[in-house]
Amino acid sequence: MRGANRTRTWAGRPARPVRHTRRPRLTRTEARNARAAAGFVLPFLALFLLCFIAPIVYAVHQSLHRTERTGPLGLGGREREVFAGLANYAHALADDRFLTGFGRVLLFGAVQIPLMIALATVLALLLESASARGVTFFRSAFFLPYGVPGVIASILWGFLYVPGISPLVEIAGSLGVHVDFLARDTVLWSIANIVLWQFTGYNMLVLISQLKAVPDELYEAARIDGANAWHVARHIKIPLIRPALVLTTVFSIIGTLQLFAEPMVLRPLAATIDSGFTPNLHAYSEAFVSNNQHVAAAEAVLLALVACVLSFGFLRLVGRRDEGSGR
């Protein structure tokens, strides 16, 4: 990179050097740019290929193979990989618990995400319209849980759910209400509460950052026109933060599909959380409990596929994203 720029005399974006009509090779400027860019971009790109692209390729490869053991009774002996076609996928998709886990996570998302986004929106709008005093405190208080790792949050709420320790259960009990946060039907929503607690503040901050981009005169004008706070929120603010709403929603969907830490941590407390509670948990136990890497790979690929379909749905929804040009 260094030697490339000794003889530089003219600007990087000159009034385009006269170009041959066919342009068989790069112009000098373009070649210099390419060399310099390579020096900056390649270190990242190399690691990106190692940690993002290679695992995907490897997972797809593994998901299409299986291990064949040649020893007696399949014990000992040599192991070798043979092509298995889509057998691992068929195996995964025929597994009731894997599918149930997927369904559970989708149900979870269908309830938890709208709730969280709505709460984040309300809090963002309230903070934006509140008088200055206290806003900093409230914003910090709402955002604070985002700094608590999922595992710690789950441990924390776990203590608040378990009868015998939980002051919440105790208070409810003294009011004559029997609550069981870890029962078969409620534990999913107890997990939803943990996720809600953690991420509402983060989403709220995303929304606030977009609200701040709305010029104040717009609100002034609306108010002078006689719009009340509700009208301003409904007809001006919410339409203007739509891109941020789409964004937070899609990231929540992707996050929901990956649900893992919370059920994993609550498992010892709640007997109804089994190893197939979420797709991720299922893939994990296929890999490390059943020792079935190939099926686990197939499940990881399926998980990524579903997430990708939703991601690209998001890209289409948001639509405009600037191309590679430097603005």
Next chain:
Amino acid sequence: MTRTTVHEAPVPVRAPRAAPHPSGTATRPPLRYRIITATLLTLAAIYFLTPVYWLIVSATKNSADLFGTFGFWFAHPRPLEYLRDVLTYDHGVYVRWFANSLLYAGVGALAATLLSAAAGYGLAKFPFPGRGAVFNLVLAGVLIPVTALALPLYFLFSSMGLANTYWAVLLPSVVSPFGVYLCRIYAAAAVPDSLLEAARIDGAGEARIFAGLGLRLMTPALVTVFLFQFVHIWNNYFLPLVMLSDSDLYPIQLGLTSWTGYADRQPELYQYTVGGAFLSVLPLMVLMTVLQRYWRTGLTEGSVKA
């Protein structure tokens, strides 16, 4: 900072007001709204702070009090003694986990920030063939769920002999497609081409121009990327869980869950888990509270720009 305003206002903007109102009172909503607002905000604050409050109270209790006394109030608080117990249990393994977490998150986030800065700068400032393709690849990386990657990454790393080493957690942590995305957007807006040209004419090499000018002009974006990546690595559970089997390499989250796994047999571990959770949450909470105003929330930064 680099935000431009959102296009197409649906409401006509009026001419400036004739008489300037005393600041603040002009658009102040009526009292009724303010009371409702304050009430709702307070209720939300109670919801978000209750578990934190519980943690603070519980970190001052021993096992007996943890189970035997009301969770929302203190009982025989001896916080220093109990926290010392956490730090010294099992030859100070907690301190080791804490140091591991600092290493993973600190070194990982620093390296991620530098790599992202360089890549974002390169993508923004040097037109080269294939630039659009590289950028789209990065964008796809932002949208790939990392947890879906963790298992395949483990299979790959274990076939390369990298599993169960510091590298297994560090290497994936230094790759931040989001960081590259943000740095590219930011470099395009905040690093003027004319300045780079001037430096080139003065004979500075590209690496020096980047280190001296580019990094300095991109500082606000770099703070965001560092914070984002630090929190991301610090909070990451699945990757270390999958990668590490040696408890000496554990980050703090993994260590604490290993304690809860034994707590059935050793009840004092409940107390240590609570104390350990309290200690581990403290630094990040301080960091978040202090730095949240610098916290640029990423992709929207891009989407706000028309």
